[in-house]
Amino acid sequence: MFQIMLIEDDPSLFQEIRERLQQWSYGVYGVKDFGNVLQEFTAVRPDLVLIDIQLPKFDGFHWCRQIRAHSNVPIIFLSSRDHPTDMVMSMQLGADDFVQKPFHFEVLIAKIQATLRRVYNYNTERVELRTWRGATIEYGRNTIAAERGTIELTKNEMLILKLLVEQKNRIVSREELIRSLWDNEHFVSDNTLTVNVNRLRKKLEDLELDAYIETKVGQGYMATEEVQVL
Incomplete structure (x- = not known):
């Protein structure tokens, strides 16, 4: 089972995303302390991170930088903001994809599946x-x-x-x-x-x-x- 870390501060949206992901047999970990995301990430060691841009204390860009300094785990941003610069910034920070809110869950699942398939199938190939x-x-x-x-x-x-x-x-x-x-x-x-x-x-x-x-x-x-x- 792939473990997904969901960094989303909207309780109702978090619950909905978690239930949808669990229907696809993904494990979902929700951040408990938005001031110590990196510490929780290090403890959980997820296979993929879903992260909102607008978060309490520090925004998603901050935590993406922190995670990228320690890991190449795939990261997908979620955002209700429609500024093109947000997508550019997320990719410059090393995110793998960007999903605009509101979104169809079928699109989100497809992007998660494609990212996991690309990253982990790729990693299991013999060294070339x-x-x-x-x-x-x-x-x-x-x-x-x-x-x-x-x-x-x-x-x-x-x-x-x-x-x-x-x-x-x-x-x-x-x-x-x-x-x-x-x-x-x-x-x-x-x-x-x-x-x-x-x-x-x-x-x-x-x-x-x-x-x-x-x-x-x-x-x-x-x-x-x-x-x-x-």
């Missing part, structure tokens, strides 16, 4: 190594290492890099990337992919590899590799 531009990519550990050091990527960032590197020197369409990341592109903003790619590039700057993820306007993205001439 790939080289790209002199760097070593270890898919099973979500790391990429080069002479300048080693960086750790989130699940989404690694999946984007994997898709691009496996088809290096070829344009991978935005639609293909979105389908691979979120299963159902109908519920995903095109801007969400842009934010994730930008986050990946930002991390690759430390290895001086960011320039080799090229944007092909109106088409998609491409990981370039020098072609060896024999």
